Amino acid sequence: xxxxxxxxxxxxxGALTLIARxxxxxxxxxxxxxxxxxxxxxxxxxxxxxxMPTDLMTRLLIFANMFFPIAMGAFYFLMLQGLAQGxxxxxxxxxxxxxxxxxxxxxx
Numbered sequence: 001x002x003x004x005x006x007x008x009x010x011x012x013x014g015a016l017t018l019i020a021r022x023x024x025x026x027x028x029x030x031x032x033x034x035x036x037x038x039x040x041x042x043x044x045x046x047x048x049x050x051x052m053p054t055d056l057m058t059r060l061l062i063f064a065n066m067f068f069p070i071a072m073g074a075f076y077f078l079m080l081q082g083l084a085q086g087x088x089x090x091x092x093x094x095x096x097x098x099x100x101x102x103x104x105x106x107x108x
Contacts, residue, residue: 034073
C-alpha cells in the first residue's frame with residue numbers, strides 16, 4: 001500500500017481557523033467596549049449641554065472627542081473582521097488548489 005505524500009506546507013489549517021475565529025471574537029469584544037465608552041461619554045455630555053461653550057471650534061472639538069471612541073471601535077472591528085475573512089479566503093484557496101491537484105494526480 002503506497003502512502004500518500006503530504007505536501008510540505010508552512011501552515012496548519014486548524015491553527016489558521018482558530019486565529020480567524022479569535023480575531024472575529026476579539027473584534028466584537030473591542031466593538032462592545034468602545035460602544036460602552038461612547039454611551040458613557042454621552043451620559044456625561046448630555047447633562048452639560050446647557051453649559052457648552054459658544055465658540056464653534058470648541059463645540060466641534062467636544063463632539064469630535066465624543067464620537068472618537070465609536071470611530072476607533074469601528075476601525076478595529078473592521079480590521080479584525082477583514083483579517084479573519086482574509087484568512088478564510090486564503091484557506092479556501094489553498095484547499096481548492098489542493099483538491100485540484102488530487103484530482104489531476106499531481107503530488108508535490
